[in-house]
Amino acid sequence: MSTTPEHNSNSSQRATASAAASASAQVFGETVSVATPRVTTKRDSFPLTQRGWLVAQLAQGTDGLARINNYVMETYSEPLSNYVAGSSFRSMGSAKDLVSGFFASRLSQLGYFERWIESELPLRRWLINGFLFHLQEETRRIRTERVDALPTISSAEPATSEHDAVEQFDRLWAASMVRSAAGNARERCATEGFAMHWDMFERHFIGGLSYSGLSQEFTVTGGQAASMVRTASIRFRQAVVDLLLRDGATEDELDEEVTRLMRALRP
Amino acid sequence: MSTLDEKFSPLRLLAALIDETDPVLVRLVDRARRVDGLLPTRAALEAGPLSVAGDTVELFYLGAASDEDYLHAQTACEAMCAFGTTAERELATLSLAVLEASSIVYRQRFIVSRTTVEADARLASAAAASIAPWQRLVASAMRATMRISA
Numbered sequence: 001m002s003t004t005p006e007h008n009s010n011s012s013q014r015a016t017a018s019a020a021a022s023a024s025a026q027v028f029g030e031t032v033s034v035a036t037p038r039v040t041t042k043r044d045s046f047p048l049t050q051r052g053w054l055v056a057q058l059a060q061g062t063d064g065l066a067r068i069n070n071y072v073m074e075t076y077s078e079p080l081s082n083y084v085a086g087s088s089f090r091s092m093g094s095a096k097d098l099v100s101g102f103f104a105s106r107l108s109q110l111g112y113f114e115r116w117i118e119s120e121l122p123l124r125r126w127l128i129n130g131f132l133f134h135l136q137e138e139t140r141r142i143r144t145e146r147v148d149a150l151p152t153i154s155s156a157e158p159a160t161s162e163h164d165a166v167e168q169f170d171r172l173w174a175a176s177m178v179r180s181a182a183g184n185a186r187e188r189c190a191t192e193g194f195a196m197h198w199d200m201f202e203r204h205f206i207g208g209l210s211y212s213g214l215s216q217e218f219t220v221t222g223g224q225a226a227s228m229v230r231t232a233s234i235r236f237r238q239a240v241v242d243l244l245l246r247d248g249a250t251e252d253e254l255d256e257e258v259t260r261l262m263r264a265l266r267p
Numbered sequence: 268m269s270t271l272d273e274k275f276s277p278l279r280l281l282a283a284l285i286d287e288t289d290p291v292l293v294r295l296v297d298r299a300r301r302v303d304g305l306l307p308t309r310a311a312l313e314a315g316p317l318s319v320a321g322d323t324v325e326l327f328y329l330g331a332a333s334d335e336d337y338l339h340a341q342t343a344c345e346a347m348c349a350f351g352t353t354a355e356r357e358l359a360t361l362s363l364a365v366l367e368a369s370s371i372v373y374r375q376r377f378i379v380s381r382t383t384v385e386a387d388a389r390l391a392s393a394a395a396a397s398i399a400p401w402q403r404l405v406a407s408a409m410r411a412t413m414r415i416s417a
Contacts, residue, residue, distance in 0.1 A: 178277035205283040206276055210384070211391035212409040222409045223394030223402065227300040230293070237284055258284055265278040 052245040054123070058113055069107045071246070075180065076127055077103075079172040083128070086168065089135045092142065102134045116248075123247045128169040167264065174261040177247075181239035188235050200225065201232035288388040291348075291360040295396035307358045309398050315358045316343035317366060327369040328404055334374075340366055341378055364393035365401050368408035375411070386412050 054071075057064035077099055084095040092098060106112055116126045189198035200218055203209045209217065214225040241254060249257045299306055307315075313323040320339040326332035327340070344366065347359035363379055368390055370378045380386035390412065394405040 174281070175277040178280050182280055201283070206279050210387040210413060212387055212413045215409070221394060221402075222391045222406055223299070223396070226296055226388075226391035226395045230296050230300060233283055236280070240281075240284060258281060262278065262281050265281065 052248070054113060054246060054248070055117065058117075065113075068113060069103075072107065072123075072127070073103055075176075075243075075246075076124065076173070079124075079169060079176045080127070080131055082172045082176075083131075083165070083169050084135075086172075087165070089139075092135070092138060098135065098138070099131075101138070102131050105134060106130055122249060124169065124173045125166060128166055132165055170261070170264040174264050177243050177261070178240070178265075181236060181243050184239040184242075185232065185236040188239070189232055194228075194231055194235075197228040197232040198235075201229050201236065204229050205233075288385065288392055289360055289364075291357055292364060292389065292392040292396065295357060295361060296392045299395045306396055306398075307361050309401070311358055312362060312365065312397065312401060315362050316340065316347050317362050319343040327366060328400060330369070330373040332369070332373070337366065337370055337374070337378065361393060361396055364389050365397060365405065368393065368401075368405045371408040371411050372404060383412055 054068055057068045060067075077096075080099045080102070081095040084090055084098050089098065116123060119126055121129070186198050189195055196218065200214050203217070204211065204214060211222050211225045211229070214220070214229070215222045218225065218228075220228065240258070244254055244257050245251075295306060315323075317323045317327060317340045320326055320332065320336040320343075326336050332340075341363070344359045344363040347355050348363070351359055367378050367380060367386065370376050371386065371390075377386055380389055387409065390405050390409045394402055394409065397405060
């Protein structure tokens, strides 16, 4: 069995202070403002500045940890459940219960997220590794209890290779993340009075309607169509950036990360 | 109307993050959108790289240009895009989009765009960043592009 990050026994490191500072970064070729936590640590090599929002929360103690747990459950439940539902582990129980069991066993562990930070993995990779390990633990536990209703899981090898699982989970996570970012951006557009801009963005990028077609359908000029779509597109971009940074990507990695996710989503 | 989830394509949305057209034009669109910066003026456009072929308005707005004039102006725009200052590159990129519009209207032919989608995005950006009377030419080109692709 391959070693998962959860096997690391390094002592947990705690961020001692953080203050979110506004910064701008070149993201997808344009400057956007991002919240960059300024953090001091006990160890110089600790890559805290690369872990954004989650690290800032960790430094805030119990309240911060509760916010992290909520965020992780809210963001990663769906792709983890979808992963189980599409894997041979589904015979072990309901996807929802398995994911809940995983969160219950891991999120309560002292130093769980500090170990993630040390791993330098994207959060989704850390979670899927841990989830696979949890599922294997569950398999062993059930077998020990002599429950023999596990027809699809061999005792000799894991039910799926880690590489396949990571690829499959990347695909599910990417779809879930983009959906979530689109929802956030749509909501923001509506709040700021740009609901029509978002509709045009959707018609253009999802529906494939040209700018010329948009100008006719929405009774605007071609230039206005370009400007309005751009207004929504900037909000969508910012929503994606926020979620990628929360998953642990650095500003420098964002373009590469989007390319990777596009590759994962291709049929 | 269907919900976002029902009609949703994550891949298409993610592809929206990659700008469809020249980043310099996108920068101009952003400036026009925010109304907080200078855009190339009509005078600059008409005296810029398009003018190497002769009277810009007569040739490219009124449609008197020959194929050779288009080629000459295109070469001048591309040279300025490659070697100019930031402001010159912006002027040259906008000029190229205007030249594209003129070519579509008067020759039914693209100059720099490879597809109608690319041309549509380029023209829409140019329409946002240019001023009358060139905006009208670009708007005509957008309609003509739709007819070409239909």
